Amino acid sequence: MTIYDIAKAAGVSACTVSRVINGKSGMSEATREKVQKLLDEYGYTPNETARGLANKETKLIGILILDIRYTFHIQIAYNIQSELLPHGYCSLILNTGHSDEKKVEAIRLMEQRRVDGVVLVGSTFECESVKNAIKESLSDIPVVMTNGYLPLPNVHGILVNEKEGIEDCVRLLVDKGHHKLAFVLPNSTRSNLDKREGFQTEMERQGVARESQWIYEASTSVEDGYQIMTKILKDHPDVEGVVCAEDLAAVGAIRALHDAGKRIPKEIALIGVDNSSCCEMCYPKLSSLNNRMEQLSNEASRILIDCLQGRENPERIMLYCTIQERETT
Amino acid sequence: MTIYDIAKAAGVSACTVSRVINGKSGMSEATREKVQKLLDEYGYTPNETARGLANKETKLIGILILDIRYTFHIQIAYNIQSELLPHGYCSLILNTGHSDEKKVEAIRLMEQRRVDGVVLVGSTFECESVKNAIKESLSDIPVVMTNGYLPLPNVHGILVNEKEGIEDCVRLLVDKGHHKLAFVLPNSTRSNLDKREGFQTEMERQGVARESQWIYEASTSVEDGYQIMTKILKDHPDVEGVVCAEDLAAVGAIRALHDAGKRIPKEIALIGVDNSSCCEMCYPKLSSLNNRMEQLSNEASRILIDCLQGRENPERIMLYCTIQERETT
DNA sequence: TTGTAGGCGTTATCAC
DNA sequence: GTGATAACGCCTACAA
Numbered sequence: 299m300t301i302y303d304i305a306k307a308a309g310v311s312a313c314t315v316s317r318v319i320n321g322k323s324g325m326s327e328a329t330r331e332k333v334q335k336l337l338d339e340y341g342y343t344p345n346e347t348a349r350g351l352a353n354k355e356t357k358l359i360g361i362l363i364l365d366i367r368y369t370f371h372i373q374i375a376y377n378i379q380s381e382l383l384p385h386g387y388c389s390l391i392l393n394t395g396h397s398d399e400k401k402v403e404a405i406r407l408m409e410q411r412r413v414d415g416v417v418l419v420g421s422t423f424e425c426e427s428v429k430n431a432i433k434e435s436l437s438d439i440p441v442v443m444t445n446g447y448l449p450l451p452n453v454h455g456i457l458v459n460e461k462e463g464i465e466d467c468v469r470l471l472v473d474k475g476h477h478k479l480a481f482v483l484p485n486s487t488r489s490n491l492d493k494r495e496g497f498q499t500e501m502e503r504q505g506v507a508r509e510s511q512w513i514y515e516a517s518t519s520v521e522d523g524y525q526i527m528t529k530i531l532k533d534h535p536d537v538e539g540v541v542c543a544e545d546l547a548a549v550g551a552i553r554a555l556h557d558a559g560k561r562i563p564k565e566i567a568l569i570g571v572d573n574s575s576c577c578e579m580c581y582p583k584l585s586s587l588n589n590r591m592e593q594l595s596n597e598a599s600r601i602l603i604d605c606l607q608g609r610e611n612p613e614r615i616m617l618y619c620t621i622q623e624r625e626t627t
Numbered sequence: 628m629t630i631y632d633i634a635k636a637a638g639v640s641a642c643t644v645s646r647v648i649n650g651k652s653g654m655s656e657a658t659r660e661k662v663q664k665l666l667d668e669y670g671y672t673p674n675e676t677a678r679g680l681a682n683k684e685t686k687l688i689g690i691l692i693l694d695i696r697y698t699f700h701i702q703i704a705y706n707i708q709s710e711l712l713p714h715g716y717c718s719l720i721l722n723t724g725h726s727d728e729k730k731v732e733a734i735r736l737m738e739q740r741r742v743d744g745v746v747l748v749g750s751t752f753e754c755e756s757v758k759n760a761i762k763e764s765l766s767d768i769p770v771v772m773t774n775g776y777l778p779l780p781n782v783h784g785i786l787v788n789e790k791e792g793i794e795d796c797v798r799l800l801v802d803k804g805h806h807k808l809a810f811v812l813p814n815s816t817r818s819n820l821d822k823r824e825g826f827q828t829e830m831e832r833q834g835v836a837r838e839s840q841w842i843y844e845a846s847t848s849v850e851d852g853y854q855i856m857t858k859i860l861k862d863h864p865d866v867e868g869v870v871c872a873e874d875l876a877a878v879g880a881i882r883a884l885h886d887a888g889k890r891i892p893k894e895i896a897l898i899g900v901d902n903s904s905c906c907e908m909c910y911p912k913l914s915s916l917n918n919r920m921e922q923l924s925n926e927a928s929r930i931l932i933d934c935l936q937g938r939e940n941p942e943r944i945m946l947y948c949t950i951q952e953r954e955t956t
Numbered sequence: 957t958t959g960t961a962g963g964c965g966t967t968a969t970c971a972c
Numbered sequence: 973g974t975g976a977t978a979a980c981g982c983c984t985a986c987a988a
Contacts, residue, residue, distance in 0.1 A: 300965055311975045316967060325973055341763060343738050347685055348965030350676045351980045366708075366720075372701050376722060379695075388740060391695075391720045393705060410672050411717060434670060520907050549908045556910065578849050579878045581885065581910040629981055640959045645983060654957055677981035680964045 299342050307340075308333045319344060350412070359387050359602065360408040360416040362401070362423065366393045368518065370545075370572045374419050374444060374595045381599035387414070387606075396422075396485075402431040409435035415602050421446040421489035440605035444594045445489055447614055454605070455614045456597045460489055460571070463587045463619030464496030467541050467569050468504065470621060476539030476567045478510040480530050482551065483543035484518050493543050493571070512537070516547050523550025531558050538566060545570035549580045552626065568626040582625030590617045628671055636669075637662045648673060679741070688716050688931065689737040689745040691730070691752065695722045697847065699874075699901045703748050703773060703924045710928035716743070716935075725751075725814075731760040738764035744931050750775040750818035769934035773923045774818055776943055783934070784943045785926045789818055789900070792916045792948030793825030796870050796898050797833065799950060805868030805896045807839040809859050811880065812872035813847050822872050822900070841866070845876050852879025860887050867895060874899035878909045881955065897955040911954035919946045 301315040308315065310329060317325060318333040336342075350356040361378055363371045372391075379389040390413060394404040401423065408416055416436055418428070424446040432441055432450055440452055447455025471479060481497045483490045494513065501511045512534055516526040523546060530537055531554070542548035548570035552562065560566050562582055570577065573588040597615055604611050630644040637644065639658060646654060647662040665671075679685040690707060692700045701720075708718040719742060723733040730752065737745055745765055747757070753775040761770055761779055769781055776784025793810075800808060810826045812819045823842065830840045841863055845855040852875060859866055860883070871877035877899035881891065889895050891911055899906065902917040926944055933940050 302965080312965090313967080313975060313977095314973085317974090320967085329973080343735065343764070345680075345741055345965050346739050347676055347679045347741050348980090349967080351674075351680055351964090351982090352966040352968085354980070356676055367698070367702055367705050369696070369698065373696055376696050379722060388719055388721075388736070390717055392717075393708060406672065407717070410675050412674055412676050435672070520904075553910065575849075576905070576908050579905050579908040581882065630983095631981080641982080642959060642984085643957090646958090649983085658957080674981055677964090678983080680966090681981080681983045683964070 299340055300345070301342075304333065304336050304340060304342055308336050355414050356412050357386050357388060358390055358411060358413045360390045360392060360404075360411070360413045361419065362392050362394050362404050362408070362416065363419045364394055364396060364422050365518075366391060368546075369576065370574045370591060371419055373574075373591055374598070377592065377595035378417055378599045378602075381596070382603070385603055385606075398425065398427040401425075401428050405431040405435050413439065415440045415442070415606055417441075417598055417602060418443045418446060420444065421487045424448060424488045440602060442598045442602050442605075444598050445589070453613075454601050454611060456594055456601070456617065457614060458589045458594065458617045458619060460587070460589055460619060461492040461496035461499075463571070463589060463621075464493045464541065464543075465500040465503075466619065466621055467571075467587055468497060468500035470623075470627060471539040471541070471567050471569065472504045472506070474563070474567060474627060476563075477504070477506050478534070478536055478538040479506070480512045480514060480534065480537050480540045481543070482514045482516050482523070482526055482530075482540060482547050484516060484547070490543055497541060510536075518544050518546055520546050520550040520553075523547030524554045525550075527551035527554035528558070531555075531560075540566065540568050542568070542570045545572045545574045545576050545584060545586055548584050548586070548626075549576050552580050552582070552584065563626050569621070573622050577622070577624060585624045585627040586622050588620045588622045590619060593617055628669055629674070630671075633662065633665050633669060633671055637665050684743050685741050686715050686717060687719055687740060687742045689719045689721060689733075689740070689742045690748065691721050691723050691733050691737070691745065692748045693723055693725060693751050694847075695720060697875075698905065699903045699920060700748055702903075702920055703927070706921070706924035707746055707928045707931075710925070711932070714932055714935075727754065727756040730754075730757050734760040734764050742768065744769045744771070744935055746770075746927055746931060747772045747775060749773065750816045753777060753817045769931060771927045771931050771934075773927050774918070782942075783930050783940060785923055785930070785946065786943060787918045787923065787946045787948060789916070789918060789948060790821040790825035790828075792900070792918060792950075793822045793870065793872075794829040794832075795948065795950055796900075796916055797826060797829035799952075799956060800868040800870070800896050800898065801833045801835070803892070803896060803956060805892075806833075806835050807863070807865055807867045808835070809841045809843060809863070809866050809869045810872070811843045811845050811852070811855055811859075811869060811876050813845060813876070819872055826870060839865075847873050847875050849875050849879040849882075852876030853883045854879070856880035856883035857887070860884075860889075869895065869897050871897070871899045874901045874903045874905050874913060874915055877913050877915075877955075878905050881909050881911070881913065892955050898950070902951050906951070906953060914953045914956040915951050917949045917951045919948065922946055 305312040570586040573586040577584040634641040899915040902915040906913040
C-alpha cells in the first residue's frame with residue numbers, strides 16, 4: 299500500500315495524496331476529502347523509511363546508555379522517550395556496555411542509522427574515544443549529554459553538581475555526629491572523581507583526620523556493596539558512617555551492617571546517591587542524594603527538541619542536588 | 628558521502644562500490660582493493676535508511692513493553708537486544724503504558740517504521756484490541772510474545788506455566804505449616820488469572836477452608852504492597868502466609884509486616900513472583916517464583932531470528948517455573 | 957569483470 | 973489546484 303495505490307484509486311496524482319497526508323494547503327476541499335476517505339478506508343500508513351530518505355531526517359534519536367538494566371539509567375531513557383514521542387521521534391535505546399570500543403561502536407551505529415540526534419546518558423561518555431567518535435560520526439547532529447559534557451560545537455551538557463552534593467552528604471553525617479566516614483565509589487568516571495573530591499574537600503573542611511576517612515572501590519551491585527562493607531568493618535571497626543556513590547552498593551552495605559549486628563543509623567549512618575527506587579525497598583529505607591534525574595531528562599529532551607527545531611541553546615547547564623533523607627541517616 | 632562519491636573517486640560505477648560494500652563476488656581483486664581503500668579512507672558508512680528502502684527490510688525490530696521502568700521487563704529487552712545486535716538488528720524498545728489505545732498506537736508505530744519483527748513482552752498484550760491491531764498492521768512480519776500468545780498465523784508464543792508455579796508456591800507454604808494464605812495480584816491479565824486459578828486449585832487440593840484464603844488486588848508498586856498488606860493484617864489477623872503475584876508488592880508487604888511487628892517467615896511467610904533483582908534488596912530477602920525470564924528472552928530472540936531468516940518455527944513453547952527460596956519462606 | 961537502468965516510497969520544485 | 977519530474981541513497985537485474 300503506497301501513495302500510488304491511493305492516488306490511482308482516487309484518480310489523482312501521488313503528489314496530491316502526499317499533500318493530503320502532510321496536511322499541506324492549496325487544494326480543493328473536495329479532493330482533500332476524497333483522498334482522505336480512501337486513506338482511512340485502506341488503512342494507509344506512510345512508510346517512515348522512505349520519508350526519511352526523501353526528507354533527510356529519520357525521526358529517530360539514539361539514547362546511549364551504559365547499562366539499561368540499571369533503574370536510574372532506564373528511568374532517564376523512559377522520560378526522554380516519553381517527551382520525544384509526541385514530536386514524532388522514536389528512540390533507539392541502546393545498551394553500550396562499559397568498554398570504550400563498545401561505546402564507539404554504538405556511536406557508529408547511530409551514524410549508520412542516520413539518527414537525527416543523540417543523548418548520552420551518564421558521565422561515562424565523557425572520554426577521549428567517545429569525543430573522537432562524535433567528531434567523526436555525529437558532527438552534524440545535536441548531541442546532548444546528561445551528567446556530562448564534551449567540548450565540541452554540537453554537544454550540549456546538562457551537568458549536576460555532585461561534588462557539592464557529596465559535600466552536603468558529608469556535612470549531614472558529621473552534623474549528626476558521624477565523623478569517621480568511608481566513601482564507596484565504583485569506577486573512575488569523571489562524575490565519580492568529582493564525588494571523591496567532594497568527599498575529601500568536605501572531610502577536610504570538617505576537620506576530620508586523614509586517618510579517619512577511607513575510600514573504597516566497588517562496582518555497581520548489591521553483592522559488591524555487601525562485600526565492601528564487610529571489608530570496611532573489618533579494616534576499620536570504628537567507622538561511623540558511609541557514603542555510597544551508588545544506591546545499589548548502599549543497599550548491599552545495609553545488609554552487611556545488619557548481618558554484623560550494627561544498628562542503623564545509630565551506630566553507623568549511611569547515604570547513597572541517585573535516589574533510585576531501591577531506596578524504598580531496603581530496610582531501613584536508604585537516605586540518598588537526589589541528583590535530579592527528573593530535571594536531567596526534562597532538560598535533555600527539551601534541549602534536543604529545541605535543537606532539532608533549529609532553535610539556539612545553551613552549551614551547558616548546571617543542576618544542583620538535594621538530599622532525600624529516609625531512615626539511614 | 629554516498630557510494631557515488633566513492634565511485635567517482637575510484638573511477639568505477641556506484642554499482643561496483645555497492646558490490647564491494649556487500650562483499651559480493653565477481654570482480655577483480657584490484658578494483659576491490661582500490662574501492663575498499665577509499666571506503667576506509669573516507670570513513671564511509673552506508674545509509675541504513677536507503678538500504679532499508681531498497682531491500683525492503685529495515686533491520687529494525689520493535690520490543691513493546693508495558694513499562695520499561697520495571698526491572699523484569701527491561702531485563703528481557705536487554706537480553707533480546709543483545710542477541711539481535713550481532714545479527715545487525717536494532718531494537719526499538721517502546722514503552723506502551725497500560726491502556727489498550729496506547730498499545731494499539733505502539734503497534735501502528737511499528738507498522739509505520741516498517742520493522743522486520745516485533746516482540747511483545749508480557750501477557751498484557753494478550754487482548755482482543757492488540758490481536759486486531761496485529762492483524763491489521765503487522766500481519767506480514769513475525770511477532771513473538773513472551774509469556775503470552777494470540778492465535779494468529781504470524782504470532783509465536785513463549786508461555787510460562789505460572790498456574791503450576793503458583794500451585795508450587797502454595798504447596799511450599801502449606802508444607803512449611805502456613806495454611807491460611809492471602810494472594811495479592813495486580814490487574815487481571817491472562818497471566819494473573821492463571822495465577823489466581825493456580826492459587827485456588829492448590830488451596831482446595833490442600834484442603835484449606837474457603838474462609839482461610841483471601842484474594843486481594845494491588846497494583847505493581849512497593850507502596851501498594853505496603854497498603855494492601857496492612858489491610859490484610861487488619862482484615863485477617865490470623866493470616867499465615869502471602870503469595871504476591873509480583874515481587875515489588877511483596878517488598879512493600881515485607882515492610883508492612885515488619886512495621887506490624889510480625890516475624891518473617893516464622894509467623895508469616897511470603898513469596899513473590901518474577902525473581903527480580905529487588906528480591907535481594909529487601910530484608911529479609913524475598914523468596915520468589917522464578918518464571919524463567921532468561922530462557923524466555925533467549926527463546927524469543929532465537930525464534931525471531933529463525934523467522935527472519937526464513938526458518939520454520941513452533942507456534943508455541945511452554946516453560947516451567949522453579950522456586951527460588953530465600954529468607955521469607 | 958564492470959556498468960546502465962530502473963525501482964524502493966516519499967517529498968519538493970516547477971510547470972500548467 | 974494539480975500533476976509531471978527529479979531527487980533521496982542504495983540495490984539488483986540485465987546488458988556489455
